[in-house]
Amino acid sequence: MRLGLDVDIHKLEAEKLRKGKNKADEDLNSLKADYKKLCLLIKTTGLGKTSEQWR
Structure with a gap:
C-alpha cells in the first residue's frame, strides 16, 4: 500500500x-x-548605428 502511494x-x-x-x-x-522582432526593428530603423556611422 505504501509503495503504491509513493x-x-x-x-x-x-x-x-x-x-x-x-x-x-x-x-x-x-x-x-x-x-x-526587436533586432529586425532596430536594423530597419537604423538605431543600431554607432556614433561614427551617424556622422
Whole structure:
C-alpha cells in the first residue's frame, strides 16, 4: 500500500515538472521571437548605428 502511494506521488511530481518545463519552453520561444522582432526593428530603423556611422 505504501509503495503504491509513493508511486502515485512520484507520478504527480513528474507530471508537475513536465508541465513546468513545457511552460518554460513556451516562454523561451516567445522571448526568442520577441528578440528577433526587436533586432529586425532596430536594423530597419537604423538605431543600431554607432556614433561614427551617424556622422
